[in-house]
Structures are given as structure tokens and as C-alpha cells.
Amino acid sequence: MSTDRDDLLSRLLGPVGPELTCEQCFDELDRYVEAELAGGQGHADAQIPGMHAHLDGCLACREEHDSLFALVQSET
Amino acid sequence: MGHKPVVCAAASVIPVPSAGSTDTDSQALLDALRADGHVREQAIADLHGLLLRGARFEVRRRRAMMRAWDGDDLDDLALQSADDALVAVLAKLDAFEGRSRFTTWAYKFVLLETAVKLRRRPWQGRELPLEPEQWPRHADPRASPTDDAERTELLAAVRRAIDDELTPHQREVLVAVALNDVPIDVLAERKDTTRGALYKTIHDARRSLRRRLEAEGLVPASDKGEPR
Numbered sequence: 001m002s003t004d005r006d007d008l009l010s011r012l013l014g015p016v017g018p019e020l021t022c023e024q025c026f027d028e029l030d031r032y033v034e035a036e037l038a039g040g041q042g043h044a045d046a047q048i049p050g051m052h053a054h055l056d057g058c059l060a061c062r063e064e065h066d067s068l069f070a071l072v073q074s075e076t
Numbered sequence: 077m078g079h080k081p082v083v084c085a086a087a088s089v090i091p092v093p094s095a096g097s098t099d100t101d102s103q104a105l106l107d108a109l110r111a112d113g114h115v116r117e118q119a120i121a122d123l124h125g126l127l128l129r130g131a132r133f134e135v136r137r138r139r140a141m142m143r144a145w146d147g148d149d150l151d152d153l154a155l156q157s158a159d160d161a162l163v164a165v166l167a168k169l170d171a172f173e174g175r176s177r178f179t180t181w182a183y184k185f186v187l188l189e190t191a192v193k194l195r196r197r198p199w200q201g202r203e204l205p206l207e208p209e210q211w212p213r214h215a216d217p218r219a220s221p222t223d224d225a226e227r228t229e230l231l232a233a234v235r236r237a238i239d240d241e242l243t244p245h246q247r248e249v250l251v252a253v254a255l256n257d258v259p260i261d262v263l264a265e266r267k268d269t270t271r272g273a274l275y276k277t278i279h280d281a282r283r284s285l286r287r288r289l290e291a292e293g294l295v296p297a298s299d300k301g302e303p304r
Binding site: 026034067 | 130133134137176180181183184191195224227231234238250259271272275276278279285286
């Protein structure tokens with residue numbers, strides 16, 4: 001079970017493994033979301049390595065990803 | 077057909093692509109945006125309508141998550157976001173490579189503009205908390221006693237590592253964003269820098285913390301790479 005302390009540790013220590021920068025995340029976000037919607041997260045992660053880790057580590061980019069995913073999904 | 081009128085079906089002459097449309101539709105809108113005269117003017121109006129739809133979507137989505145927000149000026153915020161995103165999209169039109177649908181590409185600009193404005197809104201005029209505020213002091217009732225003891229030990233080690241290993245700038249940024257929930261865009265604005273620069277600082281700080289914790293045997297060794 002995830003606890004408040006787990007969440008805090010996750011925020012402080014961040015993701016493990018290579019990750020994109022915020023700028024690279026923005027550049028690839030549209031392609032990543034479309035890949036997710038077309039073939040699932042595993043497919044998208046294979047297309048754009050490092051995106052998933054960045055979204056785990058950067059709350060702002062995560063929120064924008066979630067919004068773009070929801071918006072595009074709502075129009076599909 | 078996969079086409080959606082953006083502002084008004086009667087006024088729109090450009091087939092703005094929907095999420096289910098084809099690359100050909102994106103190309104048609106791009107061609108219109110790169111054209112001259114009335115065709116370009118109409119395409120820009122359609123694009124603005126598309127962006128405004130995205131901005132309002134984001135406002136509704138965040139408002140639902142933060143019900144205490146006063147919404148009187150939120151439509152103005154959506155309109156300003158659409159205006160700013162329109163400028164950004166038109167400036168970067170040549171950078172669109174067709175690797176996604178044009179709609180999806182354009183939406184990310186307006187979602188960014190809207191999200192940043194909404195994040196800044198509750199912090200206007202407020203001093204930012206840059207010192208540690210939220211260290212948990214009590215046992216977590218949802219965790220087992222063993223897990224809770226391990227988390228307590230790890231958190232204590234992280235606190236020591238923050239004090240010992242980080243530069244004052246790294247400490248300030250990590251504490252504000254990761255511990256005190258200051259939005260990274262708000263901190264970037266106050267420090268006259270960018271989200272990307274602050275995230276790099278956070279990334280480097282996290283690496284330093286992990287190295288210390290690994291040396292103490294508190295976390296397994298990781299292959300922590302640089303942002304690409």
C-alpha cells in the first residue's frame with residue numbers, strides 16, 4: 001500500500017533510470033500520448049524511452065500529460 | 077469524415093482535424109495556415125477556436141479537482157491562454173513534423189499555457205515556503221510497524237543527506253517543490269528561470285541524495301542516468 005511517506009520519498013528521490021528533460025518531454029508529448037492511445041503505455045514507452053520516468057519525476061509535466069491524454073481521448 | 081468545425085460550422089472553411097482524423101487533414105490545416113489572405117485568416121480563427129476549446133477543457137478539469145476556486149475570471153484565463161498559445165503555435169508552425177496529428181500537437185501548447193496560469197493563480201502575492209514544512213512526524217497508520225520503521229529511518233537519512241550533500245540552491249529548490257508542494261512553474265517565475273532549469277537542479281539533487289543513500293546501504297544501487 002502506498003503511504004504518505006512513500007509518496008514523499010518518491011517526490012524527494014525521484015525516478016530510477018534515465019529520463020527526458022522537461023523540454024524533451026514537451027517536444028515528444030503529443031507523439032507519446034497518441035502512442036499510448038493507439039497501443040497502450042508499453043507501446044508508448046518503447047517508442048519514447050525516458051518519457052515515463054520523467055512523468056514520474058516531474059509533477060507539472062505529468063499533469064500536462066494527463067490533460068492531453070484526457071482531451072485527445074475525449075475526442076476519439 | 078473525421079472533420080470537426082471549430083468555431084462555427086457555417087463560418088469554418090478549413091477542415092480542422094479531430095483526434096480521429098488523418099494526416100491529410102492536418103496537412104490541409106497547415107497549408108491553410110501557411111497561405112495568404114482570407115484562407116489564412118479563417119484558418120487562424122479556426123485554430124484559435126480549437127485552442128480555446130482546449131483551454132476550457134483544462135479549466136474545467138482543474139476546477140473539478142479544486143472546487144474552492146473562484147471561477148469568475150476563469151473564462152478570461154482560458155481566453156488569454158488560447159491567445160498566448162495561438163502565438164506560440166504560429167511561431168513554431170515550421171517545427172511541426174507531422175509525427176502526430178496537428179490537433180494533438182496544437183493542444184499541448186494551450187494545455188501548457190492554461191496549466192501554468194492556473195498553477196500561478198493561487199500563489200499570487202504569497203510568499204513561497206522555501207524551508208522544510210511537511211516532514212511527517214507521526215507513524216503512518218496505514219503502514220505495518222516494520223515498514224513504518226524502515227520509512228522513518230529512510231526519511232531521516234534523506235533529511236541528513238539534504239543538509240549534508242546538497243548545495244543551498246539545490247536544497248531550496250528540492251524542498252520547495254518536492255516537500256512544500258510549490259509548483260515548479262511558480263518557483264521558476266519567482267526566480268526568473270525556466271521549469272527545465274529547475275528540474276535539472278532537482279534531478280541533480282536527487283542523484284546526490286541517492287548516491288548518499290546507496291553508500292549507506294539504505295537503497296539499492298541504481299543506474300541513474302542524466303536527462304537525455
